[in-house]
Amino acid sequence: MGGQEVKQLEDCTVANALGTWVFSVAGALLAIPVGIKRKSLGPLVFFGTTGTMLDIIMGITQCEREHAERQAKLSEAQNSTTNASFSETGAELSSLSETRAEYSSFSETGSESST
Secondary structure (H helix, E strand, O other), X not given: OHHXXXXXXXXXXXXXXXXXXXXXXXXXHHHHHHHHHHOOXXXXXXXHHHHHHHHHHHXXXXXXXXXXXXXXXXXXXXXXXXXXXXXXXXXXXXXXXXXXXHHHHHHHHHHHHHO
């Protein structure tokens, strides 16, 4: 199960990192006029890579947030299941203690009548 969870997290990270392109395009659009003015490809390299890195970081952050929400929901579901089983166990224990009380009262009355 742990390997499957890592695979889902990896797939989510790749999908989110490749699914965002806003900062890459913005970096390229900003770099073109600056590069023309300076007559250099340096701004294109700088703004293009910076935009790409921002897209990747935003995608990974989104994926981590989704993963944390999923883990919180799973934990909450497990806690509610555990609480439900504890309440069922408590009901069983209370019925057992009632049965024990009835048995002890029966055995006390039975022993009193035999003496």
